Amino acid sequence: MKPSQYADLLRANPGATPLREHAEALYLTSSFTFTGAAQAAEFFDTPGANYIYSRFSNPTVAMLNERIALMEGGEAALSTASGMAALMTIIMATCEQGDRVLCSSSVFGATIQLLSVHLAKFGIAVEYLATTELDHWRQAAEKGVALIIVETPSNPMQKVMDLAGLAQIARDRRALLVVDNCFCAGCQQPLSLGASLVMHSATKYLDGQGRVIGGCIVGAKQLLMEKIYPFIRVAGPALSPFNAWVISKGLETLPLRMAAHSKTALALATWLEAHPQVQQVLHTALPSHPSHALAMRQQEGLGGGLMTLRIKGGKAGAWRFIDALKKFSITANFGDSKSIVTHPATTTHQRLTAEEKAAIDLTDEIVRLSIGLEPEEILKADLEQALAAAAFNAQCH
Numbered sequence: 316m317k318p319s320q321y322a323d324l325l326r327a328n329p330g331a332t333p334l335r336e337h338a339e340a341l342y343l344t345s346s347f348t349f350t351g352a353a354q355a356a357e358f359f360d361t362p363g364a365n366y367i368y369s370r371f372s373n374p375t376v377a378m379l380n381e382r383i384a385l386m387e388g389g390e391a392a393l394s395t396a397s398g399m400a401a402l403m404t405i406i407m408a409t410c411e412q413g414d415r416v417l418c419s420s421s422v423f424g425a426t427i428q429l430l431s432v433h434l435a436k437f438g439i440a441v442e443y444l445a446t447t448e449l450d451h452w453r454q455a456a457e458k459g460v461a462l463i464i465v466e467t468p469s470n471p472m473q474k475v476m477d478l479a480g481l482a483q484i485a486r487d488r489r490a491l492l493v494v495d496n497c498f499c500a501g502c503q504q505p506l507s508l509g510a511s512l513v514m515h516s517a518t519k520y521l522d523g524q525g526r527v528i529g530g531c532i533v534g535a536k537q538l539l540m541e542k543i544y545p546f547i548r549v550a551g552p553a554l555s556p557f558n559a560w561v562i563s564k565g566l567e568t569l570p571l572r573m574a575a576h577s578k579t580a581l582a583l584a585t586w587l588e589a590h591p592q593v594q595q596v597l598h599t600a601l602p603s604h605p606s607h608a609l610a611m612r613q614q615e616g617l618g619g620g621l622m623t624l625r626i627k628g629g630k631a632g633a634w635r636f637i638d639a640l641k642k643f644s645i646t647a648n649f650g651d652s653k654s655i656v657t658h659p660a661t662t663t664h665q666r667l668t669a670e671e672k673a674a675i676d677l678t679d680e681i682v683r684l685s686i687g688l689e690p691e692e693i694l695k696a697d698l699e700q701a702l703a704a705a706a707f708n709a710q711c712h
């Protein structure tokens with residue numbers, strides 16, 4: 316995010332009242348009143364021009380939308396009830412029966428479920444690509460494509476896609492490139508690299524304190540208002556104003572938090588890489604990451620707060636490590652101020668078939684860490700004792 320975008324984000328508040336409140340008002344209301352029957356009829360006749368009902372629009376949600384657009388350097392943004400609702404909305408609003416979707420196989424588990432189980436029923440075909448090689452994506456796109464969906468870096472394997480290259484492939488095929496930008500909220504702007512739409516699970520870094528579920532979609536105003544908004548208005552994946560308010564306040568500290576998460580994560584990743592109990596560390600700011608240079612160009616030089624470890628000792632070793640950690644919560648979320656540890660193969664990515672897991676190299680010794688805002692030395696000491704406990708127990712068995 317550019318400094319000027321951040322400064323504008325802090326003050327973006329289209330719903331300011333004459334009462335001169337400094338923090339933003341929370342419009343916790345499901346509907347808005349009319350001065351008379353004639354005004355009601357007029358407002359219903361001009362959709363989008365006035366507040367009518369909070370499934371359609373709401374001033375607190377509008378404030379969040381403005382802030383999210385600034386965060387992504389996009390023309391406009393719309394919010395949804397969750398990250399998955401954002402993805403569902405994008406697909407339902409832009410795809411037709413018979414369309415083909417190309418999706419990276421290294422994406423959030425529920426994304427694969429949504430495409431393979433629920434949308435396949437409606438005649439939307441999906442092909443997954445395990446590769447980050449642009450040539451393979453170009454070849455796959457030649458068979459026709461409406462939507463290309465990627466995460467970069469991906470969850471949990473930290474695979475990095477060349478966004479400018481992928482955007483060119485999408486343009487050549489008149490397809491839309493959709494980027495799930497969850498991992499690099501506030502430090503990567505895929506729209507500036509040619510993406511058509513950016514989506515987030517606002518549940519993660521945008522809230523940043525693990526409080527509410529939310530999602531958003533960012534892109535060109537015309538695409539959003541002509542295709543995406545009509546679906547949200549009638550299908551109802553709208554975000555609650557309360558959640559919008561919480562996420563708006565979270566956004567006010569996003570760049571500071573992301574810089575802190577990234578700094579601590581890189582220091583710990585560097586240290587863990589040399590630890591005998593750790594087979595591999597995946598973090599894009601490490602020079603050993605296969606796409607380090609590309610990631611640093613795309614991500615304003617930041618690696619983010621997530622890292623993926625391969626712990627020695629298989630699933631048992633990974634679980635012993637997880638159970639021995641004291642300063643990391645065992646929970647499926649990430650992007651919180653509190654550090655979190657997750658075993659993707661048996662939780663967030665449990666529903667993937669053995670084949671799907673193999674395609675992205677997701678094995679049982681993989682552990683994902685979301686580094687919070689705790690001081691580095693506290694986390695380091697905790698990781699050290701947990702790795703020692705995992706190794707000691709291995710010797711006992």
Ligand SMILES: *Cc1c(COP(=O)(O)O)cnc(C)c1O
Pocket residue numbers: 397398399400423425466470495497498515516517518519528529530
């Ligand atoms: C969490 C997550 C989602 C889904 O978001 P929800 O808010 O849980 O619906 C989508 N993509 C990624 C990368 C995520 O981490």
